[in-house]
Amino acid sequence: MLSRVANHIYWLARYLERAENTARLVQVNTHLLLDLPKDITLGWEPIVDILSFRETFHERYETADEKSIIKFVVSDPLNPGSIINCLANAKENARIIREIIPSEAWELINNLFATAKEDSQSVLTRRHRFKCLEKIVSGNQTITGLMGGTMNRDVGYSFLRLGRHLERADMTTRIIDVRSASLLPDISGKLSAFENIQWMSVLKSLTAYQMYRQEMRLRISREDILEFLLKRDIFPRSISHSIKQLIKCAGELPKSQPVKEKVVKVSKELEKLDTRDLKQEKLHTFIDDLQTSLIKIHNAINETYF
Amino acid sequence: MAIRWGNYYPTPFYDELIRVRNKPRNAAQDLCDYLKQLSDSEISEFKTASTTAIQVMGITFTVYTEEEGSIDRAWPFDIIPRIIPRKEWEQVEEGLKQRVKALNMFINDLYNEQQVVKDNIIPESILEHSKNFLPECRGITPPHGIWAHICGSDLVRDENGTIYVLEDNLRVPSGVSYMLENRHVMKRVFPDMFEKYNILPIDDYPSQLYDMLSDMSPRKVEQPEIVVLTPGIFNSAYFEHAYLAQQMGAELVVGSDLVVDEDDIVYMRTVEGLSRVDVVYRRIDDAFLDPEAFKEDSMLGVPGLLRAWKAGNVGLVNAPGAGVADDKVVYAFVPDLIRYYLNEEPLIPNVPTYKCINKDERDYVIDNIEKMVVKPANESGGYGMLIGPHATKAEREKFVRLIRRDPRNYVAQPMLLLSTAPTLIDTKVEPRHLDLRPFILSGKHTSVTMGGLTRVAMRKGSTVVNSSQGGGSKDTWIVDTEEN
Numbered sequence: 058m059l060s061r062v063a064n065h066i067y068w069l070a071r072y073l074e075r076a077e078n079t080a081r082l083v084q085v086n087t088h089l090l091l092d093l094p095k096d097i098t099l100g101w102e103p104i105v106d107i108l109s110f111r112e113t114f115h116e117r118y119e120t121a122d123e124k125s126i127i128k129f130v131v132s133d134p135l136n137p138g139s140i141i142n143c144l145a146n147a148k149e150n151a152r153i154i155r156e157i158i159p160s161e162a163w164e165l166i167n168n169l170f171a172t173a174k175e176d177s178q179s180v181l182t183r184r185h186r187f188k189c190l191e192k193i194v195s196g197n198q199t200i201t202g203l204m205g206g207t208m209n210r211d212v213g214y215s216f217l218r219l220g221r222h223l224e225r226a227d228m229t230t231r232i233i234d235v236r237s238a239s240l241l242p243d244i245s246g247k248l249s250a251f252e253n254i255q256w257m258s259v260l261k262s263l264t265a266y267q268m269y270r271q272e273m274r275l276r277i278s279r280e281d282i283l284e285f286l287l288k289r290d291i292f293p294r295s296i297s298h299s300i301k302q303l304i305k306c307a308g309e310l311p312k313s314q315p316v317k318e319k320v321v322k323v324s325k326e327l328e329k330l331d332t333r334d335l336k337q338e339k340l341h342t343f344i345d346d347l348q349t350s351l352i353k354i355h356n357a358i359n360e361t362y363f
Numbered sequence: 364m365a366i367r368w369g370n371y372y373p374t375p376f377y378d379e380l381i382r383v384r385n386k387p388r389n390a391a392q393d394l395c396d397y398l399k400q401l402s403d404s405e406i407s408e409f410k411t412a413s414t415t416a417i418q419v420m421g422i423t424f425t426v427y428t429e430e431e432g433s434i435d436r437a438w439p440f441d442i443i444p445r446i447i448p449r450k451e452w453e454q455v456e457e458g459l460k461q462r463v464k465a466l467n468m469f470i471n472d473l474y475n476e477q478q479v480v481k482d483n484i485i486p487e488s489i490l491e492h493s494k495n496f497l498p499e500c501r502g503i504t505p506p507h508g509i510w511a512h513i514c515g516s517d518l519v520r521d522e523n524g525t526i527y528v529l530e531d532n533l534r535v536p537s538g539v540s541y542m543l544e545n546r547h548v549m550k551r552v553f554p555d556m557f558e559k560y561n562i563l564p565i566d567d568y569p570s571q572l573y574d575m576l577s578d579m580s581p582r583k584v585e586q587p588e589i590v591v592l593t594p595g596i597f598n599s600a601y602f603e604h605a606y607l608a609q610q611m612g613a614e615l616v617v618g619s620d621l622v623v624d625e626d627d628i629v630y631m632r633t634v635e636g637l638s639r640v641d642v643v644y645r646r647i648d649d650a651f652l653d654p655e656a657f658k659e660d661s662m663l664g665v666p667g668l669l670r671a672w673k674a675g676n677v678g679l680v681n682a683p684g685a686g687v688a689d690d691k692v693v694y695a696f697v698p699d700l701i702r703y704y705l706n707e708e709p710l711i712p713n714v715p716t717y718k719c720i721n722k723d724e725r726d727y728v729i730d731n732i733e734k735m736v737v738k739p740a741n742e743s744g745g746y747g748m749l750i751g752p753h754a755t756k757a758e759r760e761k762f763v764r765l766i767r768r769d770p771r772n773y774v775a776q777p778m779l780l781l782s783t784a785p786t787l788i789d790t791k792v793e794p795r796h797l798d799l800r801p802f803i804l805s806g807k808h809t810s811v812t813m814g815g816l817t818r819v820a821m822r823k824g825s826t827v828v829n830s831s832q833g834g835g836s837k838d839t840w841i842v843d844t845e846e847n
Binding site: 058059060061063152153155156212216310311312362 | 596605606608609614615616617619620631632633634635636
């Protein structure tokens, strides 16, 4: 397979997954806000930090109010990381490899972009937001299903999953990070009463609530949720699951030693991890480190294949 | 009853299907009878079916706009086919083979002995001022002496029914994918007609193309690595590049996918590392092909490609420099070239062409400028032309000055009355002008497509068939009729 084609498949998967997970991220914050008492002013600004777009945001907007942030994160064509741009990039990547991916997948990707573009105004209101974001999540799920059901299991498919799981791991860390120190500084005081509700909304935004209930004990607890989302590879959006998939995909590719080494290293760190140690600040640091490791994996893929 | 042939008046042009009012040509009788009995709603149904088929099959050409990025547009397709009897087509086919053979011999001669200039068949000044002559290619004879492996020659028919060659496209002719897809659409929409007629198939073009490309491989291996080199997704013919690559099972590559090493061998970058390429079917113009040899700032090309080709390590199709014969002035000499190289009379005539380089002819053109179509030597797509009868006085005067300043760069032709064919406009048939582009493949053997791409000027009275300017297309049927 041509390196360039592999590169487009990889980025197609990353952009689609990024769009889906950004939608989930906005979803979780919207839910958090609804669950919190009125007098707690939880900002939207940390969202742009989590997505590492603080500077770009402040270049373009004066105040970090809900509307500006939603617009910036979801539908601003001038924000390179906005959902609409992720989908536009996914579409452009798909277009270039139209004859490689199933034509139905191309149509779905094209449609998903068109729908998101149509919705770019209504998503700003809370009333329509849930529906609009839900369409993006289920749109990517449909595309993933279609590709899984129709594509040859060749190296192209390995690159697709490589991109998807690397992006998913990265974005899941960011979604967990919504709940870390930078977002909610007041952990000991008034907010703690709502802690479980908030963790529940994290689970829900990852469609993880039901699966969590089936796998873990009935009670919602911070340690168990972190255990579930970071370490249990039984759940397909957990970090550990994505890392295992990366190891598997790398195994299907030629010359994959440098990539494999880096993924295995992350895998071992996850195994060693005791989630009970992850108090607020430590969780944030752990996630930062994890994200750095994921960047290293990406760099290794880039150097080896593209 | 929607289609009434009695209301269809093709005169004063030659009509491809209708002989005189209400009298179809023999080969078109069954088709016209069939169309006559269709109701309005059936016609709209067929039209919708063809539009849907085109969308589903993704047959598009690309238009790029600043605002929306790239857009794929469907090319207007007319469901009434153009019919040519097999016997007539066989003569055209022979004529095209003859023409392309002479053209290839001519190109090879120009890059080697230049006997044709020494024998005063072609004036030396033509060569000196040729934009498409590449001095870098002097002394090379590609395998089988073929430079223009793929040629698309545009044919037109005048009011008397005579078929002429209007121009030869020897650089990167396009359109063959539409020819193939138009047939697929017709099979979906009109299966009945395929039972009535003995329509000669065209589907084997991709395999013939593949075989020809394989023959050009310098390595004699079972399965040579063939790639289609495209300028990229913003090129208007990208659909065709992707389509042909897919149909042949070849890799579709852009310049940056290929690399030429110190060893003068072409490789493509794959996830497993560098992998050798044997034949490049390039859809990039000469100037952009190799920044090392031609335009330094070309982002589309492959540095060193020409070097690898000259070393005999890769097949390039069409060969660089083949465009030297794709020149409106050289065109005027093609009948002479056929006589010179093959010692034969041309089987298909040229459109009468005045060479402004000769004083007598130049004077005639200038005196009769209001009747002439004046063409610059090296433009394509209808750019930089003067259509005398439709031009203003100032435009004519401008062209007289241009011709006087640079006579070598201009030829002129009398305004042709292009043939027409019934074309569905809403639910009625009206005559529309058309041309025909067959494709000729030259390798170890020479083959011509059964028919070709019929392009239609969809606007009333227009003779501009280009897709960018309101052109459409039709399926072209070469039919075996009983009287053959």
